[in-house]
Amino acid sequence: MKRVGMGVAAVLAMVTLTAVPGVRAQGGDAQSDATKPEFFTTRVEPIFQQNCNKCHAGLFHRGGLNMGTREGMLTGGHHGPAVVPGDPAKSLLLLLVKHEGPEDPGPMPPKKAKLSDADIATIEQWIKAGAIMPESK
Numbered sequence: 417m418k419r420v421g422m423g424v425a426a427v428l429a430m431v432t433l434t435a436v437p438g439v440r441a442q443g444g445d446a447q448s449d450a451t452k453p454e455f456f457t458t459r460v461e462p463i464f465q466q467n468c469n470k471c472h473a474g475l476f477h478r479g480g481l482n483m484g485t486r487e488g489m490l491t492g493g494h495h496g497p498a499v500v501p502g503d504p505a506k507s508l509l510l511l512l513v514k515h516e517g518p519e520d521p522g523p524m525p526p527k528k529a530k531l532s533d534a535d536i537a538t539i540e541q542w543i544k545a546g547a548i549m550p551e552s553k
């Protein structure tokens with residue numbers, strides 16, 4: 417158990433960077449189990465914080481979408497629900513980051529490089545497992 421794979425190392429780095437209180441990487445269990453809220457806080461939320469939240473959380477809710485809360489993502493914005501728990505194919509948020517969504521509102525993030533395949537897969541896995549988040553969100 418001393419040797420950690422690339423995936424676990426990445427998770428460890430992320431946990432250290434975001435310094436989530438009370439969350440410790442323990443062999444990646446909760447962090448690799450998409451049905452656990454830790455999957456969101458350690459793996460999905462950092463992607464959103466880095467690529468989306470300056471336009472979709474806090475001060476700004478572009479397109480009417482607040483990605484700062486689960487409620488906000490389920491309700492979505494002007495184009496309806498952004499996340500449909502358990503149904504990635506119906507989740508506008510995922511379609512837009514995959515560049516497979518409608519022209520309007522267009523690919524997300526706008527005018528930026530597409531997210532990495534790994535990040536897109538993480539978001540997809542999270543939605544598939546029910547878009548689980550901590551109750552405080």
Ligand code: HEC
Binds near residue numbers: 478513
């Ligand atoms: C630079 C600002 C900016 C960033 C960064 C950004 N968005 Fe957007 N987003 C917008 C704007 C502006 C709209 C509204 C576009 C429109 O309606 O034509 C929008 C619309 C959306 C919508 C549709 C909302 C609706 O119902 O109309 C989704 C879903 C979305 N963004 C997801 C994301 C995701 C996921 C990310 C990160 C990967 C992201 N966005 C990053 C500016 C941004």
